[in-house]
C-alpha cells in the first residue's frame with residue numbers, strides 16, 4: 001500500500017490537551033516506583049555461575065540507587081554510612097561491594113531490563129498521567145536519536161563497537177539509540193527502553209543506528225501495541241526503508257529533510273511551485289513573538305528509486321523580530337498538511353530537540369554522569385549501567401511530571417544540580433524512612449512537621 005493511502009490524522013488546535021497541575025498519585029510516587037522496580041528486578045533470571053551471596057535484585061537495585069542519587073562514581077558512594085538508608089529507601093537487603101556488584105551485573109542481558117520501562121509507562125497510563133503528554137488527538141510524539149557515551153583506546157568488552165585506524169590503533173565505543181515521549185510544552189520527557197548499538201551476536205560487523213532503529217521500533221510496538229505514535233527524527237532518518245518500517249508498525253512520522261541530502265524531494269517542491277500546487281501560510285504567533293511562513297505540498301516522491309513512497313513536504317521560515325534573525329526548517333510527513341494543521345506539525349518537528357537537550361544533555365551534564373565509566377565489564381556491564389541510568393532518569397522524569405512535592409523541592413532549590421547535591425548530603429547524614437521523607441526534609445527541614453500533600457490513590 002503506498003503511504004499516500006494512509007489515512008491522515010486530522011488535527012485541530014483544540015485537540016491539544018491543556019497542561020493541568022497534577023495531584024500526587026500514590027502509585028506514581030517515587031517510593032511506589034522503587035517498589036515496582038524491585039519487583040521487576042526480582043523477575044530477572046539469574047545466570048551467574050559460582051557462589052553468589054548477593055542476590056541479583058540487590059545488585060541491580062544498588063546500581064540503580066547510585067544513579068538515582070547521582071553519585072559521581074561508585075567509590076564516592078560511601079557504603080557504610082548509607083547502608084541503613086539503602087535498605088529502607090531502596091529496599092536493598094544486602095548492599096554489595098562495588099566489585100561484587102560489577103561481577104553480578106556483567107552477565108545480565110540488557111534486554112532483561114526492558115519490562116521495567118514498560119511497568120513504569122503502564123503505571124503512568126493507569127494514573128492517567130501519560131495523557132498529559134498527548135500531543136494531538138490521542139497521539140504521542142516519540143523522538144528517536146542516537147548518542148555515544150563511551151570511547152576508549154584501551155578499555156573494551158564483547159559488546160563494544162570498534163574502529164580500526166590506519167596507524168594500527170583501535171577505538172572502542174558504545175552508542176545507543178534513545179527513545180522518548182516528548183511534548184512541545186513540557187520539559188519532562190518519558191524515556192522508553194533504549195536500543196544499544198553494539199556488536200551483534202554471531203557477527204563481527206559493527207551495528208549501526210539504522211539497524212538499531214528497526215529493532216527499537218519492532219520491540220516498542222510489541223511492548224505498547226496500542227500506543228498511537230508520531231515519530232519525530234532528524235534528517236538522517238528520512239530514508240525509504242526506515243519510513244517503511246514505521247509504516248509497517250503503524251507509526252506516523254515528522255522527519256527532517258535537507259536540501260543537500262534529499263534533492264529529489266526539493267526538486268519536486270520546486271516543480272510544484274512552478275505548477276502553482278504549493279500552499280503558503282503566514283502567521284504571527286503572539287505567544288512567542290515569532291513570525292512564521294509555511295510552504296507545503298502533498299504527495300511528492302521521497303527519492304528516485306522509491307517513487308511509490310509519497311510524502312507530504314512542509315517547510316517553515318521563522319523570524320524573531322526582536323532579535324532580527326530567522327531560521328529555516330523542513331520536514332516530510334505522512335500526516336495531512338493544511339492551514340489548520342501546519343503550525344502544530346511544525347511544533348512537533350521542532351520538539352525533536354528535546355531528546356538531545358532534555359534527555360542526552362541532561363544525562364551528560366546535569367548530574368547523571370552518563371559518559372563516566374562506572375566499570376566496563378567483559379560482556380554487558382557497560383550497557384546494563386547505561387540502561388539503569390536511563391531508568392533512574394525515567395523515575396526522576398515521572399516525579400518532575402507528576403509529583404507536586406518533587407516540583408516544590410526543585411523550585412525551592414532552583415536547579416537540579418543543587419537538588420541532587422542536597423539529596424545526597426541528607427542521604428549520607430540522616431536516617432531516612434523513604435524518598436518521600438527525604439523530599440519532605442528538603443522542603444521543610446528535618447525537625448519541622450511537614451504538611452501532608454493531598455494524595456489521590458487513582
Ligand SMILES: [Zn+2]
Pocket residue numbers: 155156157158159160161172173174376382
Ligand atoms: Zn564495551
